[in-house]
Structures are given as C-alpha cells and as structure tokens.
Amino acid sequence: MTPLEVFSQRFVELVWGTPLVVLLLGGGCFFLVLSRALPYRHLGHALGIMLGRYETPDQPGELSHKQALAAALSNTMGLGNVAGVALAIVAGGPGAIFWMWMSAVIGIATKFFTCSLGVMYRGTDSLGQLQGGPMYVIREALPRGFYPLAIMFALAGLVGTLPLFQANQLSALISDAVFSGNPPNWAAPATGLVLAVVVGKVIFGGLPRVARVAVTALPAMVMVYLAMTLWIVATHITEVPAVLASIVSEAFQPTAVGGGMLGVILIGVSRGAFSNEAGVGTEVMAHGAARTGEPIREGLLAALGPIIDTLLVCTCTALVILLAGDWQAPGNLSGITLTANAFRAEMGLPGILALSFVALILSTTTMFTGWYYGAKCFGFLVGAQWQPYFRWFFIAAVVFGATVSIDVVFNLISGSYGLMAIPTMISTLVLAPKVMIAAKDYFARLNNQP
Numbered sequence: 001m002t003p004l005e006v007f008s009q010r011f012v013e014l015v016w017g018t019p020l021v022v023l024l025l026g027g028g029c030f031f032l033v034l035s036r037a038l039p040y041r042h043l044g045h046a047l048g049i050m051l052g053r054y055e056t057p058d059q060p061g062e063l064s065h066k067q068a069l070a071a072a073l074s075n076t077m078g079l080g081n082v083a084g085v086a087l088a089i090v091a092g093g094p095g096a097i098f099w100m101w102m103s104a105v106i107g108i109a110t111k112f113f114t115c116s117l118g119v120m121y122r123g124t125d126s127l128g129q130l131q132g133g134p135m136y137v138i139r140e141a142l143p144r145g146f147y148p149l150a151i152m153f154a155l156a157g158l159v160g161t162l163p164l165f166q167a168n169q170l171s172a173l174i175s176d177a178v179f180s181g182n183p184p185n186w187a188a189p190a191t192g193l194v195l196a197v198v199v200g201k202v203i204f205g206g207l208p209r210v211a212r213v214a215v216t217a218l219p220a221m222v223m224v225y226l227a228m229t230l231w232i233v234a235t236h237i238t239e240v241p242a243v244l245a246s247i248v249s250e251a252f253q254p255t256a257v258g259g260g261m262l263g264v265i266l267i268g269v270s271r272g273a274f275s276n277e278a279g280v281g282t283e284v285m286a287h288g289a290a291r292t293g294e295p296i297r298e299g300l301l302a303a304l305g306p307i308i309d310t311l312l313v314c315t316c317t318a319l320v321i322l323l324a325g326d327w328q329a330p331g332n333l334s335g336i337t338l339t340a341n342a343f344r345a346e347m348g349l350p351g352i353l354a355l356s357f358v359a360l361i362l363s364t365t366t367m368f369t370g371w372y373y374g375a376k377c378f379g380f381l382v383g384a385q386w387q388p389y390f391r392w393f394f395i396a397a398v399v400f401g402a403t404v405s406i407d408v409v410f411n412l413i414s415g416s417y418g419l420m421a422i423p424t425m426i427s428t429l430v431l432a433p434k435v436m437i438a439a440k441d442y443f444a445r446l447n448n449q450p
Helices: 003-015 020-032 043-050 065-076 080-094 095-120 134-141 144-160 164-179 187-203 205-236 236-248 260-276 282-287 294-303 303-326 338-383 382-403 406-447
Strands: none
Touching: 003 406, 020 095, 020 134, 020 260, 020 406, 043 236, 065 134, 065 282, 080 095, 080 164, 080 260, 080 303, 080 338, 095 134, 095 236, 095 260, 095 282, 095 294, 095 303, 095 338, 134 144, 134 282, 134 338, 144 187, 144 338, 144 406, 164 338, 164 382, 164 406, 187 282, 187 338, 187 382, 205 236, 205 303, 205 338, 236 303, 260 303, 260 406, 282 294, 282 338, 294 406, 303 338, 338 382
C-alpha cells in the first residue's frame, strides 16, 4: 500500500468507530422516540409537499420544495447508490445491506430534525445572503462555546463534498465499458478533463441552474435505473427470498465478513450515511435554501430522502449484485466495476451501456450539488466574497479524482462524512426540543385550516 492509502485507511477507521455509530443510530432512535414517529405518520403530507401543494414563492430562499429535494437527492442518489453499495457488500458481505436499511429507517427521523433546524436557524453570510446549513444552525442557535463545531463542519465539508469519488468511479466505468477494463494511461486524465468541462459549465450558473438540471435529469435517470434493476430481479424472482434471508441472517453473524458482527454494523452504517447522508448535514444546506417560512414542512419533505435513496434504489442495486454472485469471485472487482460486471452478466452490452449513461447523469448531478455544498463551507470559513474562486479548485478536483485509487478516494470522503456528522448530530440533539415545539404549532395551524 502507498503512504496515501495507509493514511486514508487509518483516517476512516479512526473516524468510523463505535462512538460515531452510536451517535448516529442512538441519536436517530432518540429523535424517533421524541417525535413519537411524527415524520413516519405524516409521509402522506410529505408527498403532498413534494408534489407542490404547499409552495410559497413569496418566502425567502432560492429553491422551491421540489427543487430543494431534487438538489439534496442529486447529491445522495449518485454513485453511492451504484458503487457505494458494491463497496459495502465487498467489505461487509450481504449483512452490511441490513444495517444500511437500519440507518435509512432511523435516518427518516434524523433528516426531519436536521432539515427543520436548517430552515429555523438560517443565517446570513458575509455578503448578507440568507444561508442554511449545520454551521449556520450552530452559529445562530447555540452559545458561542459551540462555535468550533461549526468550523469543524465547514472544514470537513470542504473535503467531503469534493467530486473525487464520482470522478473516480465514472472514469472506472468508462474504462470498463470502452476499453474492457484495460484502459491506456491517458484514459483517466482525459475522462477527468471532459467531466471538468461539463461540471464547470453548470456550476458557473449557480445554484438555480444546478437545481434545474437536477429536477430535469434526476427523476428520469432513477426511473431508468429502477427499470433495469427490477427487470433483473424479476428474472431471478425465485432466488430473491434466499438473498433477502442472507441479508438479514448475516447481519447478526459473529463471524460475518468484515470483522464480525460489529464490523458489519460499522460498514453498513458508514455506507448508509454515505448513501442517504442522514445526520451528515450536507442535505441541510440544500433544504435550507428552500423558499419557505415553515421549517417543519421542509423537514417532512427531507424525510422522504432515505426512503427513495436507500430503501428503494440501494436495495435494487444490492439485489442485482447478490443475484449475479460475482461479489465472492476472486479478483479485484469493487465499486462500480463490480456493479457493472453484474449488469453485463445479466443484460450483456445493452446493460453496461445503459448503466454507463445512468451513471454519467447521476455522477454529474452529484458533482453539481457537491460544488454548492463545498462553496457554502468555503464561504463560511473565509467569506462569501471568495466563493467564486472555489469553483476552480472544485474543477481541478474532478481531474485529480479521476486518476487516484478508489480506496484512497472513498476513505477520504467517507471519513470526512463522519467528521461532518459529529457537529450535525450534537447540535441537533441539543436543539431537538425546539423542533417539537415548532411541529406542535405547525400541525395545530394545519388542522385549523378550512
């Protein structure tokens, strides 16, 4: 292993230890109990919000409810759903998927609280523009002694939102599709340069352009991907019960892949957080930009994220990989190459081409939103007037990410996600009672409407 690979591995192992998993799962359970399952009981209302029944265009903010959800999902529903699931299975076996599910189920409550707070405690940047995000929640709502947590979130966010993983895995997929896994030395840098041009064209248009692209492209790509995966699942329908049983049984095996039961839990929860970002805080920055004066409304909308992202899309990916069976084959298949191999085995060339197209859209929309998150963190640290310069750094990271080892990239991003979760969860646990007061008021007013 290279020194950078060793450093990245130790970094992610240090961050994603038992304390962080307890913070995420335990905190989510606390939110579930405190709210008496409120976000679960009002999923129908959340769907109405998503469909545009409660838009308030005269309220402060940059995005409609639908655009805010699309922007948040464009960052979560990227290659984490395609490649992150494969990495979880290789590292922790089928049992890791069960703990991804648990992180998503509990994450529904977590997202409700974090994103409600993101609207309740918006603040202004150095240019006087209204902003949302955990760093602003901490600055606006908590005593000065908590301010280092805001700095911690912004610093970790600068790394965690970089497009390294997306550029790396998209480059690997293109190499696998075009060069049959044996690309020339120039392929990865060339892919990175092309991606950099595409990303630059969109992010120089600002958040509204990012949101428009996400709203237009994301639903169609998700439907195409679900159709592909469900077709494969349907052709193996008799094998599905055994696969689902293995996911549940191996989640509780003391000798399971990935270092025993605790190791599988750590892998599943960390990959789940990478997938749906519940408790990480990135989604708070997107929902904090919504045009609304109702924090609870935005929190309920955000609660749909883990359902769509992890319980639906990630499950389909996991079933395809496990049904294909190649995750146990000898070799170095991992990440996007393992997923691509499963689609090639089941659908042939049309499958790999369709996956490449879907992955291209998912990865680029993720990079667009990642730029917005990173720019907000950068502006919080050094001043919003310097944010335009972050675009160039972000574009350079696209090229760099396309040429680096997948292990280094994933460990750096995953470790940074873990660091972001610490200030996000601590501040949300402290402020959770204020969300419940706001929720009581919101539903009282909603029920009194004619």
